[in-house]
Amino acid sequence: MVPTNYYVILSAILFGLGVFAFIFKRNIITIFMSIELMLNAVNLAFVAFSQALGKLDGQVFVLFVIVVAAAEAAVGLGIIILIARNRQTLNVERVNLLKL
């Protein structure tokens, strides 16, 4: 039997890696993928606690998180396509027209 703490530690590691990728990477699509990684880490924590407490609420919430992530990915990628068309670049540092 795998202790719940192991799952929580793995979830924290994946979340931390997602945050690092979000800050460090320059390509807008990779940044979006790191958001998905963070959401997945949280899902893992939900399911682990759902099994530990013997209730199914965690799994229901994971389904809702997956649905919201899908909607967000669709709209976000639409915006990315618009930015790529208008600015001809996928590098976040180049999209700085509003900078002082």
Place this chain on the structure above:
Amino acid sequence: MTAPLLVFFVLAGLAVIGAVSLILQKHPIHSALSLIVVMVALAGLYLLLGAEFVAAVQIIVYGGAIMVLFVFVIMLLNAGVEEHTSISKMAGAPGLLLVVALAGLVAATIVRSTDSIQGTMQTGVMSSTSGVSNMIFREFVYPFELTSFLILVAVLGATVLAQREKS
């Protein structure tokens, strides 16, 4: 080393390797492939936790639809290898230390406060699928209808955003 523990370490190792590869790869398509590896490893972990419906939904929706969307966009936009400026390279090392501190803080807090929860196996009175669907349609029916609205709004928004400009 019992069999579940061994499977856990294999799948956890795969997930962490996939996440590290997401950071280290230069081309977005390789990062996307690494993220797919992470998704499949997490689905395996859900199976290990007894959440079989969530595991199947994770592969079908996340791995088979959302990541296909990402791969599609990368292919359409012909995304190339990304460049790094000198500032971002310098920020890498302290960033890594801070993120390790963050992850460690989160993990330590949760582990300390949940010392009393033992990993119990759900004595499957209802299987995962029927239990989850019972909860969705009884206690969580309002959020369920709201998510259908959310998906409708997202579909409309994505369609409008990705249209070509009418000249």
Place this chain on the structure above:
Amino acid sequence: MNSFLNTNAELLITVVKIALLLFIVLTVNAYLTWFERKVVAHIQSRWGPHRVGPHGLLQPLADGVKFLFKEDPTPAGVDKFVYYLAPLLALALALTAIALIPFGPDPIRLLGHDVYLGIAPPDVNIGILGLFAITALGVYGVALAGWSSNNKYSLLGGLRSTAQMISYELAMTMSVVGVLLMAGSFNLKKIIEAQAHHPEWGIFGWNIWPQILGFFCFFVAAIAETNRAPFDLPEAESELVAGFHTEYASFKFAMFFIAEYTSMITVSCLCSILFFGGWLSPFPASWTFTHYVPPAILILFGLWVIWDGLHYETIFGRMILPVIGFVFAGLGATFILLPRVNGFIQAPFWLLSKILFFLFVYVWMRGTLPRFRYDQLMAYGWKLLLPLSIVNVIITSFVILAKMQWWGAK
């Protein structure tokens, strides 16, 4: 040594089953290509392969040798990792799907362990959902192949094929929901048992009668999902050179080929399990004399092959074909003489014959129907099949609710 075998017996049995099933699936793939070429040829009033062995039966062997010895060039400028990964991924996913299919209800009692026919144990509670998960991942093989080939035609073919596959995947999954509502479970064994609810109805108890709309949607969507004719625009020779597998030569192309035919086999298995009663006999259960129908069919087929072999033109055919026919007739005779074995092989025989029937329908459609244009294809998937499958779900749920409330049945 003995205790090692005892404690790991389940694992060893599974490994042997996997090796055996892989061998069987690859051989069936090879002879499926022969079957397709012969049937399409006869539809087009010609003979197909008939020189390489008796009736062209050694043609797949010749093709395999050709694939092994042909030059395998790697084009310049491809993304090497993704280029090599794509056919591997397609093949691995297609072969994994076969692991979830049960081929028979009863286990064989072997050395004190129950050996089930089929790799996954029969109590996998997400049987069909797992199959759809593996099919959903199969999109990547095509997408990555098209992208990594550094070729405009491949990219276009890959993008088109990806869009086609994810569109029809929706319709495919929705059209099965009617069957799942009627059976009450995702488990494939329970779906077949739900069709045996009235054993004296025989063929009329199968899911095809109440779910005819679902079957139409599922079969058409599955053909589009596996990129077969008439939905094979992404790999059509006259349109896009060869679509997403233009730049793949001998062995990697063979891997895509095997993946496509294996997913054909998986879809045929699913059709027969979900809609056509799986391993249930078409005769009512009370007619126990129909247990002799499978051995009778085997004996008749064997005798026909012997008769055909004795008149064959080449000496090799005159030697080999009677031997093959004798094997079939001998099998049939053994089943008649051993009633226990006969009772055991009823279920796999009916399932295999239904799978063969669906493979024939696949090949028949390839030989008969013209290709869809791409915009017609996408319109068909989104505007016709998806609404139809949703209507099917609504009608099925209303009928089940009516049965529960007014007629008291479950």
